[in-house]
Amino acid sequence: PAQPRDRLRVAVQKSGRLGDPARELLASCGLTWRESRDRLFLYGESLPVDVLLVRDDDIPGLIADGVCDLGVVGRNVLVEHGLEHEAQGRGVRLSEWRQLGWGVCRLDVAIPEDLEWTGPAQLEGLRIATSYPQTLGRWLREQGVDAQPVVLNGSVEIAPRLGQADVVCDLVSTGGTLRANQLRPVTTILESEAVIAGPDHTLEDGRQEIADLLLRRLDGAVQLKE
Numbered sequence: 561p562a563q564p565r566d567r568l569r570v571a572v573q574k575s576g577r578l579g580d581p582a583r584e585l586l587a588s589c590g591l592t593w594r595e596s597r598d599r600l601f602l603y604g605e606s607l608p609v610d611v612l613l614v615r616d617d618d619i620p621g622l623i624a625d626g627v628c629d630l631g632v633v634g635r636n637v638l639v640e641h642g643l644e645h646e647a648q649g650r651g652v653r654l655s656e657w658r659q660l661g662w663g664v665c666r667l668d669v670a671i672p673e674d675l676e677w678t679g680p681a682q683l684e685g686l687r688i689a690t691s692y693p694q695t696l697g698r699w700l701r702e703q704g705v706d707a708q709p710v711v712l713n714g715s716v717e718i719a720p721r722l723g724q725a726d727v728v729c730d731l732v733s734t735g736g737t738l739r740a741n742q743l744r745p746v747t748t749i750l751e752s753e754a755v756i757a758g759p760d761h762t763l764e765d766g767r768q769e770i771a772d773l774l775l776r777r778l779d780g781a782v783q784l785k786e
């Protein structure tokens with residue numbers, strides 16, 4: 561078990577599209593902080609809430625291991641991580657404590673523009689480039705389709721042009737990246753948005769009270785915006 565901690569620790573994306581809005585959200589809850597020299601740790605001054613700046617893919621693991629209590633992360637990352645643990649038979653359940661309504665995107669299958677789309681069965685035997693093999697794998701099983709995931713951590717959209725894959729399964733926000741690569745989305749396998757992720761149990765050492773206070777303020781801040 562993690563050592564006792566009486567300050568809440570929140571993991572936030574260091575850079576990338578959810579990082580700045582996540583920090584703004586915490587600031588709107590009245591949180592002020594002091595930055596460490598390496599700028600990876602923000603020490604909360606107005607509340608006993610510290611912020612850890614990390615890679616988004618690391619956020620579910622940090623919460624599952626009890627290193628952080630909460631995280632602001634895309635559902636896509638949370639779902640992929642959950643399925644990975646299930647596959648390994650080590651169930652660490654995380655849950656969505658809040659849905660934030662921004663950072664909205666979809667995990668879509670996309671095919672070359674000039675290809676006709678007749679449905680999921682068309683994917684049988686094809687190579688599908690993706691950074692989300694678990695989420696894609698679950699969907700393929702549901703569809704009863706046997707395809708071959710090609711796992712890439714980035715630049716998924718150029719895989720078909722490189723001859724590395726036939727189609728892709730990637731995040732789509734504006735659709736600009738797909739268009740730039742002569743691909744078109746044909747089916748959505750996950751709808752995503754930024755969420756506050758946490759364990760599926762209450763926190764210990766008084767941290768649940770701090771979390772409750774933070775979330776009450778967050779709910780108030782969100783209402784003010786509406």
Ligand code: PRP
Nearest residue numbers: 714715730731732733734735736737738
């Ligand atoms: C995602 C995704 C696409 C792009 C799609 O990458 O992998 O490349 O955004 O966005 P669009 O539809 O608005 O063009 P992201 O910027 O999150 O970076 P990453 O792939 O390095 O995580």
Ligand code: MG
Nearest residue numbers: 576615616617
């Ligand atoms: Mg990323």
Ligand code: ZN
Nearest residue numbers: 620621624645
């Ligand atoms: Zn993990």
